[in-house]
Structure formats: structure tokens, C-alpha cells
Amino acid sequence: MIRKSIGLLAGMLVTVAVYAAGAQLRADHPDSYTVRRGDTLWSISARFLSKPWLWPEIWQANPQVHNPHLIYPGDVLDLSFVNGGPALKLEPSIHREGEAIPAIPVDQLKPFLKDSRVVDPDEVKNAPYVMGFEEGDLTGTAGRNLYVRHIDAQPGQRWAIVRPTHVFRTYGGDEAQESDEMAANLVDSDVATTNSPWQEEWATDIGRSTPNHAFRGKTLAMEVTVIGEAEVLRGGDPATLLLLNSKMEIRAGDRLMPIDDNPYDPYYYPHPPKSMPQNGRVIAFAQERLTQVGPNDVVVLSIGSKDGVDNGTTFSLWQPGEQVPDDVAHNSWTRYDHKFVTLPDEYIGHVMIFRTFDRVSYGVVMDGLKPVQIGARVKMPE
Template structure:
């Protein structure tokens, strides 16, 4: 019987598709050979050999010539060997197999959960035939007595199961779970619940909440045979384990035999929100045969053998060191990271509930109460891109305790050298190749870095294939894919931006700039790698830009149409949020440096450096940005049938009054803003991304290092024009210093493992500091240790912040 409710998170364990190095880990105490005994279970045997028993299919190499090679029998001898560098278990070929195969689970210990219990939709139970009376109007009925049932459509001789509701499983919008016992008392979310028919739960905050019905558990208490049809019908009780009462329900007898021969495996799909919602025994009980109920079932793709991780949510505590040392509990609040504490294997499923068995190799810690988002262990994440942004994202994603491996396609030398990260040689424009890679590697989550695959529809392709990917669909990615679309959108939804006009012909465009004069801004409509914007300080510059774009088609189709904007005075800032389609989670503010040369002179680039936070984005300004820009943008996209899910980057101009105007939208994290922002992010990026994908951002907060960070781009000679590649980069193995990190962009490895230049922006050197000045000093100290021919950087990153 399920006795206690908990709301710790249950995360799926995801196995590698092949026995990649480090994917399959043997227990330090594993045997070299094991003889299977009666009473063994596959669940227990796998735990003797593997740290992660759900990877059993990866090491099981049964001889094909033996009978039923996928099963294991008492007397089988399992020998551990190594094939291709990975562990493998093989049967001795001469073994004589007898008797019944070893089941996956201890059948006798779980008999009640296999035979007596079912979980059904409560409406189906309420509509089921019910006992209206008993023979001689007794209060209780037993074997050999007649019972009278209403609502039964049956023929004489048909057998029926007599069931009684036991538990109502409930869920809440914040992801927590609860369960109520029928006719007894059960603790749910630290509150006593007495009736299953009430949807009222006290969540410990002193008020009642109405939960969502996840399934009603009923117990089979007997069987009966139809004697005479009618209203009511007469049935004979054949057997019972409890007295039959008025109100008990009837269900068809389930004669389908239980198949105990399955093996532990990773889930086929990642459930949106899975957690342990109830378990057997006392709250602090620990045992190898403990059964738990999970909030996911067959409708979420869960089947027998699916293995989940269980995580203990991190406590939220006060940082008394950072606070007032003589007053405890008044420092800033810090949420500790979740801890992996064990795993469970599903052995019976219903629509939205499943029963699972606690692992035999469990470390003895009880399942604690608490609420936390879905967690995954053994996760494989794909990052699409090859720049400094993607190196920073991969680096941060790998820090999640739920991630085993990050793949970057195509990546660079930095991602190739990062621990726990590897590259895959697939171009960002090869959408079919990226999808094939994700399927072949059984990737659990994909994060898209650059704009090109987003505008091309990579998110649509992945989602149509049933894969989880973070980024906007192509229709929403038009916010960056077409500057004309973005400007028209801003105008439709009354979002502040510069006055503008759109042209496809050279002569009308020239006439427009001559009428309005300089300074003025010329933008290619489409994607131009961050180089399609010209801030023309003179009329000659504006005319030259128009001739390049509309006359010479300098950016191909991207400049077949141009947007001409008024020049805005003020200070630029980058404001990036994560969006789940309705809600926004702000990232740390930042400021980019677009011009190539000191003093914000020279041609526009993809960005020569950035720092975070941006002092110009004060708390008051941030409120205005959210209210006047971000929120109406998300509402507008949803209203136009293109809800925005992903990173939304608003390039802003802040005037002296603090009023923001949109310069441009990007539909992905900025580069180089990502690098210093990731250095400051303390939260688990995987959890933030999954909260966005699951629509939970309204209940999610990001934690940040209070110290500012700064990144300096090291570029190759000639950037942003033509650059040479293949120069050896020295100094990368030197310690960049405490709280510093070098992120790669235009780099590659040669046959000897040396790092070579391979692009315009080569590296972003980032550092934290107690203030902007200290962060800049640390970053430039690290820059001084790196050398390659033609290297250059701006020496005035954060000059605006330092003048404040």
C-alpha cells in the first residue's frame, strides 16, 4: 500500500547509444564472473556490475546460439570481458539452461502491485457499475453470498472484479504532487488528507489548493459471477480478501498474464514533468523492495523497465558569510544545487501513473520531501554552432550534474579540448545532417547557438521528429531573419523603435537619405553575420553603403532589401531573456562593442567585447524594458500565431531619460555577450532551458554571481574583412588566472593537436572581478599570455562603464 507522498523530482536516466568511453561505468566491487541463482532478478544482477544499471543493454552480449538469448536463467555464468575497449557480459557457451528465466523484478514481493491494484481515470470509476445492496440486506458481504449491482450490462456466467478506491493521485500547476488515501489518513505535502473526493490540499503554507486529478487507484477486493441480469443484477461473490460493501465498484476481470521479462533501459522520450509522488513504508524507510508511484505513465511514453533518477532538491539557505556575520539568517538567499540520490525502475504502467521499484544498489538515503523541476542523469546535450557563444554554452551545460556529455556541431578547437565535450563534423546549415546526428546519438536536448539554422527551420524539423530543442520556430525567427519584418512588427504593436523606411530600389533609397541627411543607419534586411549594418556619419558613407547593398548586392539576397533608420542618440545595451512563449526570464544585462576600433570607431563587426551587467540598465530602466519592449513582444508574437520559445535578444538604445528603443532583435544569445554572461550564471542552465520548454518560467529564477564579468575578443588581422587562417596560437595552456576563462571561436586543431586560427574572431578572453575595473584588468592580463600572428583586440572594453 502506498503510504506517504513526496514531491522529490524523478529524472530520466538517459543512456548512450553506444558504449562510448566513460558512458558505461563498472562498479568498483564488480565480479569478474557471476553465476545466476534462483531468486535473482535482472534488476539486482545489473546493479552488481554497473554504476548505472539502466545501461544493461549496452553490455549484454548473450551468445546467439543459446535458447532465448535475451533471457537469463538460474545456473547461467556471466563472464565479464572487454570488446573494443568497453565492458561486455557473455554467457559461457556450454551452460545447460533449465527452469524459468530470471524475472526483472522480485515477483513475490510485489504481488499486490501486480495483481490487486489498478490506477484509472476517476470519472471512469464513478461511472462504473456499483454494489447497491447485499443478500439479506447485510452491511458486508463475503464469498458465497449474493450481491446486487446497478448499471451492469452483462451475460450470466461472466466474471467481474470487485474494486474499491484507495488513493487519488493529484498534481499541481507548480509541478508538485499529492496523494489521498480512501478511508484512512495520508500525509501529502506535509498535510493530512482524509477524503479522496475532495481536491483540497494544504501545501504547508496554511491554505488549501485544488489539485489536478492524475488517476484514482483502486484495489481488487474480490471477484463475482453474473447470475441474473436486471436492474439491479444479481451476482455471486466467488472470492474476496475483504468484506464487500455498498458502493464498491465492478470492473472487468483482467486475466492478461504479467510479463516479467524486461530489462532496465533509458526512456524513449523525456517526460515533461516526472516526479515521485508516493511511496510505500515510512517516510524515512529505506529498502531494496520499496515501491514508488511516479507522475508519468504510458501516455508519456513510459514502459516497463524505464529507469529514472531521483534527485533531492537543493535547500534554499541564507548566506551568512555574505550577510551580517553577527545576525544569522539575514544574508542573501542561495539555492543549493540538487543532489542525485538514487534511481528507480518502472515495472507497471497506467495512463499517467506508474509503479517503480527502488534500486537494489541504493546508498541508504531516504527519499526526502520537497519540490523540484524534472532532473535527468546521464543526459546527452547537442549544441549547434562553432563560435565563442557555443563554446560558452557547451561549457555551462556540461556543468549540470544531469549531463554526461555535450556534443557541439561542428564546434571548434576549444570545444574539442573541453572535458566532457566533443565535436561532430556537421555544418550548421545541414539541417538533415543535424537531425540525423541527434537521432543517432539519442540526444536528449538540443540548444541552438547561431541564427542561420533557426531562420532555416531547424527547430521545426527537430520538433516534428519528436526531439526536444530550445529555440524559436522559423516563423518566430523572422524577428531576426528580416529586419523589415521586425520593424513592421514593432510598429504594429506600438513598441518603441527608430523611424524607418524600407527600399528595394537604389534610386529611391538614395533620394531618401539625401532628404534626411546624416548621421543615418543603413541595414541589410536579411542575415549578414552581424556585418550588415552601417552607421553612416556622413552622406557619402550612406550613399556608399546603399550602392554596396542594393547596387553590388554585397550580402547577396540578404541585401536585396534595405531598412533605413534614423540615428538614435544614447547608450546601447543588450537585454536578453529566455522565453517559454508567454513568460520571460531575464538574463543578466550586458553591453557589446560593435565597432572594430577604440573609441567606437571603424567598421561594424560581430562584436569586439562585452561586459555584464551594463550599468546603464538600472533597476528602473530594466522595468521599462520589460514593460515596454519584452512583454509586448511576447504578447504580439503569440497573438500572431508565432509564440516565441528561446533566447530573445533585444538590442536597445537607452536615452538620457532611461527610455528604451529597439535597435534590433536577435532570436538567439548574443556573441560575445554570451561568454561573460555564462561566466556569471550560477544556476543550472539545463534546468532553465527545460523550464522554458515545459512552460514553467513563471516559477523559475536564475541565480547570478554578484561580481561583474568582462570579455575581450582577440581577432585576426584583416577582420571584419578577409583574414588568413592557420596561424599557431601560443599561450592557451598558460593559466589564465583565477575566475578567468578563454572561449574559442575561429579555431581548429591540426594533425599534431596544435590550436590554429580559423576565422576572424578567434578567442574571447573573459574574467570576473570585484568591479568592472578589476574584471577588465584580469581579462587583459589573460590576453597578454596569448599570442598568434596578426592578433589584435580593442583595449577600451567597458570604457563607458568606467566613465560613470
């Protein structure tokens, strides 16, 4: 168990006592390290610790220090030993420039923190929708009016305009047919009969989050992307809204949802799971056309807040062992007569959850020995 104390006071040397077993330190740890631009607390800790996800056990402030993470490029970390145990000594730079280094690469996560949501498919099905535009326009652009059905709102209220992008499913094919029928019903529902262009696109997108359709399972949730914002001018059905801004042309059939003023946490503190969820898997990649990803890439996991997962929860990723024939124990000329054996799972790296929803969560791959593939299992970070 690591105990700690760190206080960042201008112009002072600060010692971080790390009463840890020697195994916590990497065998190739440096004696000194100068913080550089682009570093994160995780990457720095990985230079000293064999378990970098334990960095909060080191970078913990004294009670009187407001922010424990104000470490800047140019600061120097020296490793020393006090009373038989290792200690990190931080020497703040005299002329600090730029922003403090983050805990994780937040800049790369912003699109998933601000612009994406994961909701129940029924929530999308029952959401208000755009049915038309001012003066018969075919699409909506900023500064023009649009007309929305089934919206209960007062003049002055602002709403987010969203468009479905992915359907997330469990890893496994037993309930694939049920999942496909649900998706088809949603696309063909009476709420979505506005002949909107996205319907056909979305229908062909069902299951795109899993490269191999044989792995499709039960629907967990639906991802939608915020593509614009509108303000209610007049109520009614349809109601009149002013399109304030948009990242793309708004189409008939796009849904509206309340604006989320606080979509994500500003800080992240890696920690092991409070309890281990059952059968957590990587079910999708943020860049859906990739077949494998690596450090700093975003993955979607089949576990969420209802499984006890919260922001900062850290898991290790393991690739399931392949089934291979044992030709020694059962020699045969035909493949179907082979005796197949499942090989052990192989360790890949660590993933840290940075945004959670009821049944799925976004995670960022923090480090890895090999690429992450769809179906990778999550286990305790040990």
C-alpha cells in the same frame, strides 16, 4: 555504445562480446561471478557496469535463441578481454536447479501488478456499485449473492470488485483546494449515497499519499484495489451477482469494473526515456505511512503513458536542494532577513517503471545512495 551477443545453449560456453568504453566497467568489477539465488539481472550487471540499467545491452540473445534471460543459480560469469575489448563468458551449470533469475525482483511487485489499478476519479464515480446483499446481510462473503446497480452485463460475465485506496496528486499546493473539492464531491455524490462504511474511511484517506498536506496539488488519478470477483446471475437494476471470492468483506458502495485479464508485462527491459517528461516527481509510496524508502520499494510517479513513459523506462532520482540562509553574504540576527540560496539537487539512485497508467506510474527503486523522499525529481538516467 555497447554491442553484444549472447546465446544460452546447454552444455556450451557462450561469449558475450561487450565492445564498450572502459568507463562502462566498474573500477572494482570482479573477474568472475557465480550466480546465486536472489540475484537479478540488474544486480549482477551492477557488479560489472557503472550503469546497471544498460544490462539489456549485454544480455541480448542471438536471433536463434528463444529467451535471452535463462540464467540460473550456479552459472558462472567470467570477464575477459577479446580484441582489446571486455567480454563476458557464461558457463552454464551442469545441474540447473530452480527457476531462472528474473530481471528485477518481480515477486515483490505482484500486489501492484495484479491487485491495483489507477483510473480517472470519474471512472470510479460512474462505475456500478454494490447496494445490498442476500437475505439482508450487512456484508458480502464468497458463495452469497449481492445486488449491483447500474451494471450493463449479461449472465455469465465476471466483474472485479474494487475499493478506492488513494488519490494521487501533483507535487505542489497551488491547486490543492480544487483537488479537495473534487474529492469531497465524489464522496458525497448521488452515486455514493449508500451509507457505505468505506465512504468515511476514504474521505479521511484523501491526501494520505502525501505525508505533508502542504504538498497537495491537482488530482491526477485514483488508485483502486481489487478485493473480489463476482459473476452475473441475472440482469436488471439491480442485477444479481454471485460473489466468487474476496480478500475481505464486500461492503455496500464498493465499485465494480471489468476484469483485466492481462494486467502487466511478464518481462521488463530497462531503457532510457524516449523523451524527458516535464517535472516528474515521486508523489507517493506504496507503503503510505513511510516517510522515505529505499531499493526494491515501490514509488508512485507523477508521469505516465501520456508523457511517453512505458514499462522499463528508467530514470535517475534526485532530491531537490534545500533552501538555506547565506549568513556570509547577508548576516542578520533575524531569520526573515536572511538571503536564502537553493542548494543543488542531490543524486539518490535509479527507478524503473514497471506499470504505467495515463498520468501516473508505478516504479521500483533499483539502487540508491540515500533514501528516497516525497518530491524527488526524475531525470535522465545518466
